[in-house]
Amino acid sequence: MxxxxxxxxxxxxxxxxxxxxxxxxxxxxxxxxxxxxxxxxxxxxxxxxxxxxxxxxxxxxxxxxxxxxxxxxxxxxxxxxxxxxxxxxxxxxxxxxxxxxxxxxxxxxxxxxxxxxxxxxxxxxxxxxxxxxxxxxxxxxxxxxxxxxxxxxxxxxxxxxxxxxxxxxxxxxxxxxxxxxxxxxxxxxxxxxxxxxxxxxxxxxxxxxxxxxxxxAARKYALRVLGEQSHTGSTVMADRRDALLGAARLVVLARELSDELSGTGAPLHTSVSRMTVEPNSPVTVAREVTLNLDLRSPDEQLLARADELLHSRIAGIERSARVAVEIAGSHGWGVxxxxxxxxxxxxxxxxxxxxxxxxxxxxxxxxxxxxxxxxxxxxxxxxxxxxxxxxxxxxxxxxxxxxxxxxxxxxxxxxxxxxxxxx
Amino acid sequence: MxxxxxxxxxxxxxxxxxxxxxxxxxxxxxxxxxxxxxxxxxxxxxxxxxxxxxxxxxxxxxxxxxxxxxxxxxxxxxxxxxxxxxxxxxxxxxxxxxxxxxxxxxxxxxxxxxxxxxxxxxxxxxxxxxxxxxxxxxxxxxxxxxxxxxxxxxxxxxxxxxxxxxxxxxxxxxxxxxxxxxxxxxxxxxxxxxxxxxxxxxxxxxxxxxxxxxxxAARKYALRVLGEQSHTGSTVMADRRDALLGAARLVVLARELSDELSGTGAPLHTSVSRMTVEPNSPVTVAREVTLNLDLRSPDEQLLARADELLHSRIAGIERSARVAVEIAGSHGWGVxxxxxxxxxxxxxxxxxxxxxxxxxxxxxxxxxxxxxxxxxxxxxxxxxxxxxxxxxxxxxxxxxxxxxxxxxxxxxxxxxxxxxxxx
The missing domain is CATH 3.40.630.10 (Zn peptidases)
Structure with a gap:
């Protein structure tokens, strides 16, 4: 008792x-x-x-x-x-x-x-x-x-x-x-x-x-995707500069880097977990999205390779979504x-x-x-x-x-x- | 003057x-x-x-x-x-x-x-x-x-x-x-x-x-992606149920539907423009994302085809991101x-x-x-x-x-x- x-x-x-x-x-x-x-x-x-x-x-x-x-x-x-x-x-x-x-x-x-x-x-x-x-x-x-x-x-x-x-x-x-x-x-x-x-x-x-x-080891980025506000209905698809589409492709890219590189030995953990959409309206294409993107690995060389791929593929996302991706901040550390x-x-x-x-x-x-x-x-x-x-x-x-x-x-x-x- | x-x-x-x-x-x-x-x-x-x-x-x-x-x-x-x-x-x-x-x-x-x-x-x-x-x-x-x-x-x-x-x-x-x-x-x-x-x-x-x-004609959806909150660093990639990854794939899917179907005749306008992420923390995998997804076309048959493809591909997103996608609401109209x-x-x-x-x-x-x-x-x-x-x-x-x-x-x-x- x-x-x-x-x-x-x-x-x-x-x-x-x-x-x-x-x-x-x-x-x-x-x-x-x-x-x-x-x-x-x-x-x-x-x-x-x-x-x-x-x-x-x-x-x-x-x-x-x-x-x-x-x-x-x-x-x-x-x-x-x-x-x-x-x-x-x-x-x-x-x-x-x-x-x-x-x-x-x-x-x-x-x-x-x-x-x-x-x-x-x-x-x-x-x-x-x-x-x-x-x-x-x-x-x-x-x-x-x-x-x-x-x-x-x-x-x-x-x-x-x-x-x-x-x-x-x-x-x-x-x-x-x-x-x-x-x-x-x-x-x-x-x-x-x-x-x-x-x-x-x-x-x-x-x-x-x-x-x-x-x-x-880790690399952490604060990213800003810049598009242009327009009507989600009437704007011709080819004219859109959709910041949310660009941001979504960055989220998918982060996962792809892990899928591609983790099989080579050491693990690579990647994530995007925070996203802010402007103006976040149901009928307006997003003009700006901010997000975080993290890469982590116990293998510094693997991390460097992931970081390199990330940067090289951002250009493709900028072209396909007709947006600009800015690195608003970054920090990181080695093992x-x-x-x-x-x-x-x-x-x-x-x-x-x-x-x-x-x-x-x-x-x-x-x-x-x-x-x-x-x-x-x-x-x-x-x-x-x-x-x-x-x-x-x-x-x-x-x-x-x-x-x-x-x-x-x-x-x-x-x-x-x-x-x-x-x- | x-x-x-x-x-x-x-x-x-x-x-x-x-x-x-x-x-x-x-x-x-x-x-x-x-x-x-x-x-x-x-x-x-x-x-x-x-x-x-x-x-x-x-x-x-x-x-x-x-x-x-x-x-x-x-x-x-x-x-x-x-x-x-x-x-x-x-x-x-x-x-x-x-x-x-x-x-x-x-x-x-x-x-x-x-x-x-x-x-x-x-x-x-x-x-x-x-x-x-x-x-x-x-x-x-x-x-x-x-x-x-x-x-x-x-x-x-x-x-x-x-x-x-x-x-x-x-x-x-x-x-x-x-x-x-x-x-x-x-x-x-x-x-x-x-x-x-x-x-x-x-x-x-x-x-x-x-x-x-x-x-x-238009079909408009309110979607809810359900994942599981976990640590963005330490959680093994295979264990994650990342609601933001699922949501990002839906954004990309909406654009893909337009890219695939617009070439067939009438235009198809698609968009996701509003997204809310929970808990939206820099170190926590998202447990839930809500978003809107719109499909619009002057061709009702094309719209029906896009709607069918959307539904059929959601299952693949659910599997790959280990999330559930719920249709929280929908409405639409014909031409x-x-x-x-x-x-x-x-x-x-x-x-x-x-x-x-x-x-x-x-x-x-x-x-x-x-x-x-x-x-x-x-x-x-x-x-x-x-x-x-x-x-x-x-x-x-x-x-x-x-x-x-x-x-x-x-x-x-x-x-x-x-x-x-x-x-």
Whole structure:
């Protein structure tokens, strides 16, 4: 029957039951009917969970501080002046997304740090909830950690607007989610993050822990297709400059590149997932369509080949649809390895706990990708049932979630001892 | 130098200078930087032009009345109890549309009726500004005239919402654009409308007047593509159910049908111009896309063949993109001839004025399409430079606009004499 009083006392047993109860509470913010969450960055649900998480940290002795872009930190300074081991992830979600994506890693970080709160370490501990990792409301994704590491200009980030024209800086100011006194990159000795896999490798191989060794390479484009507004009925077909036709051919081209090149060895993942049509009227040929187009592969040469084909075929689409295709923006990265020392350390902790593990890449981006290269970074995965991701049906079992928490606690203890630091 | 006092007096000379000055005033409502207008139905700009037009009518002795769906009438009852000759078009525009589309026909109708105001006729005169002809904000198009003729249920029409969720009935009530005492279909003896061509036939053939003899046949679909939300990076390509890929293939299919079938004789115009993507996030495969798909042809058999091919190929798209394509709605019409008596009457008036004319179809829908079949209907065109339509660059010359006004006045005079009535 358990002890109800024990479950209701937030300061009580910080083991499995408390973690799972806290996770259930967290999953209530923006909960959807089908078991997911709907809490995009700086939404009302995100603000509420941010406030709840701040109280959770403060109640346990963490010093809660924020930086100017809304990253939320809980500091445990036991060794004055020493750098921090930073550990965390993000609480925001995709629209109608899963409960575990990001939120699991933030809560596991907080519980792991809290477990170590009673002891002194060479390094201090800092838990982080990065702002707007998902990027669905404010582009780009991994937003808060990009500002933290200098990849994104803070002024430009604050001036970013959502599709309704609402500015990040105004939202953060209104909710009181910014502040001073937060650690900066210079204060960080190393970073750790745990996340659900978002794929099926661990499940298919019966493995509990993924030791992430590298990020896939990626090229991401913001494209603008320019046509000419005209009547969908009366305009002669040969006269049309249909921006939506051009955009549709780009969507099909992205899939064709994957179909053609994936058979040659390494996989190539391609996608178009966002599209805005102007004027989007039932009787007017579209004058302009904006869309994103992503290419990802673990093989940099294959990615380069896909990128080359993409560019060469755009010209054909411009001719056939009588449109212009502009590259409004692009960014990308190569295959980025995570430090071997961190992988080895995490492997030893997993072995000590009797948890099965395997080295693997991450296809999805994470805040750890921004930190990696600046400070020694450890990235860990736990299994995700059927690999379902960015979907309300996303799920990780309690046993796997708790195994990950134990692993992260062990990793954090060794990182706090100063086993791996920069330089 | 002209007489400024004359231009400023709204009651003065009702010839060419006044018409053009009034048209310039009308074009100022919702004027865009590039010479077009942006005044969708019940927008602030549409409300202002509606109020201006009501005053224009009232100042000249018209009795201004409205029906429950926001159609605006100006009545000139000189023969108590006699039915009305109805003449008009619509003042609303596409987003960033042309100045002439619809507005020309409404103002020409008002000026033509005003020119005849001093004389008595067998029939009474009624000018009409139909509500929401464009259908860009509230679907379907030709909305007000569809309610007037019974093709659209009034309750359903009032409950229609724009993309922001705003209800037609609430907007009309707030602006006072509804009323009682308006004529109904039973009070109408016949209908006439003049419109810019929205094509290049008149310009290419050096003709001033188009005598519209028929409407192209059309099939219009509202389609919903159902996929499954997942991560654009980590989801294995073979596992994806990408609704946007399915939608893109439908856009390409629509164009392919035209490319394949137009060579066989009659033209086939196809289009997709509106698309809504959910969740429209940069890192989430789309779970649902809604779109419109239109097929139009002057050849009913060709249209039936295109419709058959469309349906047969949807199954292939469902398989290749692993999505379901649902037909959420559809409507259509066959080739609809306009009455020969009206064409003959208009031709005689044009001959009398020395205006070149030709019989031609209309591809675009007009409010006259809704009236046709219920009451004898006369549909007239004037040229449109380069055939530009639903675009800020739309233009008709002053000479053509004034020629059309003279023609409409002559047609209206003969219709008011009772030359063509139902039965």
């Amino acid at each position: 358990g002890d109800p009083a024990n479950e209701e006392d937030p300061m009580a047993d910080d083991g499995a039951p408390t973690f799972l109860a806290d996770f259930a509470t967290l999953s209530g913010f923006g909960a959807t009917e089908r078991g997911g969450v709907h809490r995009e960055a700086a939404s009302e649900a995100d603000d509420r969970q941010w406030a709840w998480f701040g109280r959770w940290l403060a109640d346990r002795g963490f010093t809660v501080v924020h930086d100017r872009i809304g990253n939320q930190f809980g500091l445990l300074e036991r060794t004055p002046g020493a750098p921090y081991v930073l550990v965390g992830s993000h609480l925001d979600s995709q629209p109608f997304g899963g409960r575990w994506d990001g939120a699991y890693g933030v809560l596991a970080a907080a519980h792991a740090a809290h477990r170590l709160a009673g002891t002194t370490h060479a390094l201090n501990l800092a838990v982080v909830n990065w702002f707007n990792e998902e990027g669905s409301r404010f582009t780009p994704s991994m937003f808060g950690s990009a500002v933290f590491t200098g990849a994104l200009d803070p002024g430009a980030a604050l001036d970013t607007r959502d599709p309704a024209g609402i500015r990040v800086g105004d939202l953060l100011a209104a909710s009181g989610r910014t502040g001073t006194g937060a650690p900066t990159l210079a204060d960080i000795a190393c970073y750790a993050e745990i996340h659900v896999e978002q794929g099926r490798v661990l499940e298919d191989t019966g493995t509990t822990i993924g030791l992430v060794e590298a990020t896939w 980025q390895p995570f430090p071997a020392a961190g992988i080895d350390l995490a492997r030893e902790v997993a072995d000590g706990l009797g948890l099965g593990h395997r080295r693997m890449p991450t296809v999805a981006g994470h805040d750890s990708v921004n930190l990696n290269g600046h400070v020694p970074t450890v990235m860990l995965f736990v299994p995700s049932v059927d690999g379902i991701s960015h979907n309300e049906g996303e799920h990780t079992t309690d046993a796997d979630a708790l195994a990950g928490l134990d692993l992260l606690t062990g990793v954090l203890r060794r990182l706090a001892a100063g086993e791996i630091t920069a330089g | 002209g007489d400024p006092a004359n231009e400023e007096d709204p009651m003065a000379d009702d010839g060419a200078p006044t018409f053009l000055a009034d048209f310039a005033t009308l074009s100022g409502f919702g004027a865009t930087e590039r010479g077009g207008v942006h005044r969708e139905a019940a927008s602030e700009a549409d409300d202002r032009q509606w109020a201006w037009f009501g005053r224009w009518l009232a100042d000249r002795g018209f009795t201004v009345v409205h029906d429950r769906i926001g159609n605006q009438f100006g009545l000139l009852e000189r023969t108590p109890g006699a039915p009305y000759v109805l003449v008009g078009s619509h003042l609303d525009s596409q987003p960033f549309g042309g100045r002439w589309d619809g507005a020309y026909g409404v103002l020409a109708a008002a000026h033509a009726a005003h020119r005849l105001a001093g004389t008595t006729h067998a029939l009474n005169l009624a000018v009409v500004n139909w509500f929401n002809e464009e259908g860009s904000r509230f679907t379907p198009s030709m909305f007000g005239s569809a309610v007037f003729t019974g093709a659209l249920d009034p309750g359903a029409a009032l409950d229609t919402r724009d993309p922001a969720g705003i209800r037609v009935g609430d907007l009309l009530a707030a602006s006072g654009r509804t009323g009682t005492g308006a004529p109904t279909l039973a009070d109408i003896a016949c209908y006439a409308e003049i419109h810019v061509e929205q094509g290049r036939v008149l310009e290419d053939t050096g003709t001033t007047i188009g005598l519209v003899e028929a409407t192209w 609809q001839p306009f009455p020969a008596a009206g064409i003959d009457l208009a031709r005689e008036v044009a001959d009398g004025l020395g205006l070149g004319h030709r019989r031609m179809p209309t591809v675009a829908g007009h409010d006259s399409v809704n009236l046709n079949g219920h009451v004898p209907t006369v549909m007239l065109f004037v040229p449109s430079v380069d055939g530009i339509s639903h675009n800020e660059g739309e233009h008709t010359t002053d000479a053509d606009a004034l020629a059309g006004l003279d023609l409409l006045t002559g047609v209206l005079r003969r219709l008011a004499a009772g030359e063509i009535t139902a039965g």
